[in-house]
Each structure stands twice: as C-alpha cells, then as structure tokens.
Amino acid sequence: QKEVEQDPGPLSVPEGAIVSLNCTYSNSAFQYFMWYRQYSRKGPELLMYTYSSGNKEDGRFTAQVDKSSKYISLFIRDSQPSDSATYLCAMTRSGGSYIPTFGRGTSLIVHP
Amino acid sequence: KAGVTQTPRYLIKTRGQQVTLSCSPISGHRSVSWYQQTPGQGLQFLFEYFSETQRNKGNFPGRFSGRQFSNSRSEMNVSTLELGDSALYLCASSLEVATSVYEQYFGPGTRLTVT
Numbered sequence: 001q002k003e004v005e006q007d008p009g010p011l012s013v014p015e016g017a018i019v020s021l022n023c024t025y026s027n028s029a030f031q032y033f034m035w036y037r038q039y040s041r042k043g044p045e046l047l048m049y050t051y052s053s054g055n056k057e058d059g060r061f062t063a064q065v066d067k068s069s070k071y072i073s074l075f076i077r078d079s080q081p082s083d084s085a086t087y088l089c090a091m092t093r094s095g096g097s098y099i100p101t102f103g104r105g106t107s108l109i110v111h112p
Numbered sequence: 113k114a115g116v117t118q119t120p121r122y123l124i125k126t127r128g129q130q131v132t133l134s135c136s137p138i139s140g141h142r143s144v145s146w147y148q149q150t151p152g153q154g155l156q157f158l159f160e161y162f163s164e165t166q167r168n169k170g171n172f173p174g175r176f177s178g179r180q181f182s183n184s185r186s187e188m189n190v191s192t193l194e195l196g197d198s199a200l201y202l203c204a205s206s207l208e209v210a211t212s213v214y215e216q217y218f219g220p221g222t223r224l225t226v227t
Contacts, residue, residue, distance in 0.1 A: 032213055043116070043202050043218030044155070051213075088155065098214050099145065099168050104154035 003027050006089055006103030015112050019076040023089035023103045026070065030101075031094035033065050035074045038086045038105065047074070047087075079110045114138070116205050116219035124225045130191040133222045137184050137205030143167075144186040145216065146178060149200040160206075161186055193226045200224075 006023045013019055021035075032051055036044035050056045053067045062075040072091075076083055086107050090100035117136045125131050137144050145168075146158040157170035161180035178188040184205075190197055200223050204216040 036218075041220070043204075043220050045218070046215055049213070049215070092213070099157050099160060099170075100216070102155040 001026060002104075003101050004089065004091060004103040006106055008104055008106060010107040010109050012109045012111065013079055015079060015081060015110055017079050017110070019079045019083070019108060019110075021074040021076075021087050021089075021106050021108065023072050023091075024070055025072075025091060025101075027093070027101075028067070028070065029093040030091040032092045032100075033063070033072050034090040034092075034100060035061075035063055036088040036090060036102075038088060040085075044088055076108075079108075081110050081112055084108055084110050116203055116217055118201075118203050118219040118222050120222060121220065122223045122225075124227060125193050126227055127193055127195060129193050130189065131193060131224065132187055132189045133201055133203075133224075135186045135188075135203030135205075135219060137186070137203075138207075138217055141205035141207055141217070142184055143206040143208075143214065144180055144184065145204045145206060146186070146188050147202045147204065148172075149202055149221070150198075155202070158188065190224075195226050198224060198226045 004025045034049040035047045038044040048063045053065045056063045060077045064073040086105040088105040089103040092100045119134045143162045145160040160168040164180045175191045180186045200221040202221045203219045206214040
C-alpha cells in the first residue's frame with residue numbers, strides 16, 4: 001500500500017460545478033499538506049498548503065484536512081475549463097524529512 | 113523573477129547510453145530537488161542538493177547521480193540507460209517558508225525517451 005493514495009480519474013464535470021478532489025494517507029506523522037496543479041507538458045505548480053487539520057480558502061479553492069480520518073480534500077467552486085489539469089496532493093512530516101510524498105494525481109476535465 | 117529552467121526539454125536516447133540533464137533554480141534558492149514522473153509510479157523523489165551537498169536521497173539505483181554547482185545550478189546524470197528510465201524528469205527549487213516547510217517551484221521538466 002502506498003503512503004498516499006489518490007484516485008487517478010479522470011474526473012469529468014460540467015463548467016460551474018463544484019469539484020472535490022481527495023487523498024488518503026496512512027502515515028499519521030504527516031503534518032503539512034499541499035496541493036499542486038499540473039497542466040499538460042508543464043511542471044507542477046503549488047496551489048495551497050495547510051498545516052495540520054482544518055480548512056484554508058484561497059479564492060475558488062478550499063483545502064480541507066481531516067487528520068482523524070487521514071483524509072484531505074481540495075474543493076474547487078465554479079469550476080472553469082481552465083481548471084482542467086492534473087491535481088496532485090503532497091504531504092510532509094513535521095520534524096523529519098521535508099521532502100514531500102506525492103499522490104499520483106487526479107486528472108480533472110471541466111467541459112464547457 | 114525568472115522561474116526554474118530545465119534543459120533540454122526533450123531527449124531521445126538509446127539503451128546503454130548516458131544522459132545529463134540540467135536545471136537552473138530560481139535566483140536565491142539554494143535547494144534543488146530532482147523527481148522522476150511516470151504514469152505508473154507518479155512523482156518519485158530522486159535526490160536533493162543544498163549548497164553543493166546532497167542532503168536527501170530517494171530509492172533509486174546508483175546509475176542516477178547528481179551534483180550542484182556553486183551558483184546553485186544542478187545537473188543529474190543517468191548512466192547505462194534502460195527502457196524503464198523513460199520519464200519526465202522534474203527539477204524543483206525550494207524556499208523555506210516556515211520551519212521544515214518548503215515551497216517547491218517546479219521547472220517544465222525534461223521528457224526523456226529511451227529506445
């Protein structure tokens with residue numbers, strides 16, 4: 001079992017939909033949680049990062065962490081075709097190696 | 113500020129050959145990490161350099177090596193290429209934003225195809 005699990009999709013939604021992207025993890029030592037967006041033929045781009053449990057909002061994006069369930073989510077409101085990309089979750093341990101462990105990514109397609 | 117640059121962007125090599133990939137980090141960033149990305153395995157960490165020293169290493173064979181120069185530019189080398197080395201190789205430069213929390217900025221990657 002991989003430390004970080006992420007459904008590869010693809011997830012196809014109509015424009016304007018609320019999108020929910022999720023990751024589960026097995027290592028309770030993870031404390032910092034990140035979401036990256038990767039467009040085709042590009043490198044990943046950091047969208048948001050959160051520490052421990054709770055929510056963080058940035059524009060149309062909300063990151064949510066539930067440490068008790070070892071489950072993190074990224075919500076995208078009013079999704080746009082330009083949001084079509086692969087979304088990768090990543091996480092690091094507190095006090096240990098800060099090299100992130102990545103999920104395999106979920107492919108999102110927002111169709112007009 | 114200019115972003116992370118990687119050269120070359122595309123490369124085709126034959127089994128058994130060796131290859132060198134180059135990465136220039138964002139100015140002021142001293143940490144450079146290398147990753148291999150494949151559809152099957154996702155993003156896998158190769159190694160990280162900080163101030164010309166390898167600070168972290170992933171679980172890759174010794175055929176994969178790297179180095180960092182005094183200007184923070186980094187190179188990675190793969191010797192005796194195998195078909196399974198075909199992948200997107202990503203370089204990321206990092207900035208510590210809080211204790212043990214690093215923001216990583218990725219380059220566009222080098223697409224390596226081994227035939």
